[in-house]
Amino acid sequence: MRVFNFAAGPATLPLEVLQQAREELLDWQGSGMSVMEVSHRGKAFIACAEAAEGELRKLLAVPANYKILFLQGGGTGQFSAVPLNISTPESTVDYINTGSWSKKALGEAKKYAKVNVAADEAASSYTTVPEQSALKLTPNAAYVHYTPNETIGGVEFPYIPNTGNVPLVADMSSTILSRPFDVSKFGVIYASAQKNIGPSGLAVVIVRDDLLGKARPITPSILNYTEMAETQSMSNTPPTFGWYLSGLVFRHIAGNGGVAHIAKQNEAKAKKLYDAIDSSGFYKNPVAKNCRSWMNVPFTLAKPELDKTFLAEAKAAGLVNLEGHRSVGGMRASIYNAMPPAGVDALIAFMKEFQRRHG
Numbered sequence: 162m163r164v165f166n167f168a169a170g171p172a173t174l175p176l177e178v179l180q181q182a183r184e185e186l187l188d189w190q191g192s193g194m195s196v197m198e199v200s201h202r203g204k205a206f207i208a209c210a211e212a213a214e215g216e217l218r219k220l221l222a223v224p225a226n227y228k229i230l231f232l233q234g235g236g237t238g239q240f241s242a243v244p245l246n247i248s249t250p251e252s253t254v255d256y257i258n259t260g261s262w263s264k265k266a267l268g269e270a271k272k273y274a275k276v277n278v279a280a281d282e283a284a285s286s287y288t289t290v291p292e293q294s295a296l297k298l299t300p301n302a303a304y305v306h307y308t309p310n311e312t313i314g315g316v317e318f319p320y321i322p323n324t325g326n327v328p329l330v331a332d333m334s335s336t337i338l339s340r341p342f343d344v345s346k347f348g349v350i351y352a353s354a355q356k357n358i359g360p361s362g363l364a365v366v367i368v369r370d371d372l373l374g375k376a377r378p379i380t381p382s383i384l385n386y387t388e389m390a391e392t393q394s395m396s397n398t399p400p401t402f403g404w405y406l407s408g409l410v411f412r413h414i415a416g417n418g419g420v421a422h423i424a425k426q427n428e429a430k431a432k433k434l435y436d437a438i439d440s441s442g443f444y445k446n447p448v449a450k451n452c453r454s455w456m457n458v459p460f461t462l463a464k465p466e467l468d469k470t471f472l473a474e475a476k477a478a479g480l481v482n483l484e485g486h487r488s489v490g491g492m493r494a495s496i497y498n499a500m501p502p503a504g505v506d507a508l509i510a511f512m513k514e515f516q517r518r519h520g
């Protein structure tokens with residue numbers, strides 16, 4: 162039986178996509194093989210890879226002067242790839258710190274460049290985002306990095322920082338494809354796949370052409386944007402299954418009204434859940450209202466001693482993986498694109514019933 166899976170990542174995938182993958186698993190496009198067993202250099206797979214890229218380009222309206230790369234190493238690989246590709250050891254690189262993932266990104270960047278922390282939301286325990294006017298940006302920084310959606314804290318920027326001529330780099334792992342945005346405001350966008358795209362291991366990178374050709378000589382080939390752009394992300398064997406499945410997810414979004422439609426659905430799902438939490442007098446979300454995430458909703462119970470009971474009863478009701486991240490405790494409901502509205506409705510009904518019995 163399928164459950165409603167609220168995991169933060171790897172996360173739930175659209176049922177129709179999984180069904181299609183199952184149907185064609187043993188015999189992909191009449192090859193007599195699965196897509197995992199065909200050559201990545203064969204005509205069929207190259208067409209599949211190009212179609213996925215084209216579909217994503219359409220979904221996000223990616224301008225022609227940006228390359229889309231399908232790389233390995235997940236989001237974490239990009240924490241190194243970004244400084245290696247677009248900064249020098251002497252560069253200052255600006256990082257906006259809004260929580261766990263920003264912290265990891267800037268920690269990695271410190272190995273490769275001089276990191277300036279342009280804002281740090283420690284004072285609010287990472288429940289806020291800085292105002293544009295509070296950013297202490299370095300005029301000649303190689304780039305400014307931020308995390309539009311903090312997957313663990315459930316904090317999402319309501320605006321895109323303005324960095325003038327300095328390239329803006331975004332880790333969109335847990336927000337890409339959740340709402341439309343203007344790609345042309347960014348120098349580099351990257352996302353690990355296992356939240357809103359497909360299987361883990363894959364990272365999608367969208368990089369502006371003028372940032373190519375700047376990689377340090379020591380940059381590993383598989384993280385080198387220029388090399389990967391020149392080889393259509395096939396310097397080596399790409400993660401073929403992940404790429405194929407991501408293509409199915411892109412097509413599924415396109416066939417269901419595109420990103421604009423899914424954004425409306427996401428906003429409605431999140432609003433319902435936050436409203437239920439705020440009006441309960443039992444559940445609490447700590448994040449400032451202007452920057453609450455549409456994708457990851459952490460919440461605590463008024464009686465934390467009931468956490469284990471909550472999780473056990475939720476699981477019995479078919480609502481799984483609601484445990485908060487080990488670093489923060491409490492609960493977290495990740496409600497990515499593929500979480501149907503019915504899943505959020507079921508969670509809210511369960512929470513009400515749980516409060517009635519235990520509150």
Ligand SMILES: *Cc1c(COP(=O)(O)O)cnc(C)c1O
Binds near residue numbers: 237238311334356
């Ligand atoms: C999940 C996540 C990552 C890490 O992705 P991996 O594929 O595990 O390396 C990085 N940044 C954010 C915002 C994430 O949500």
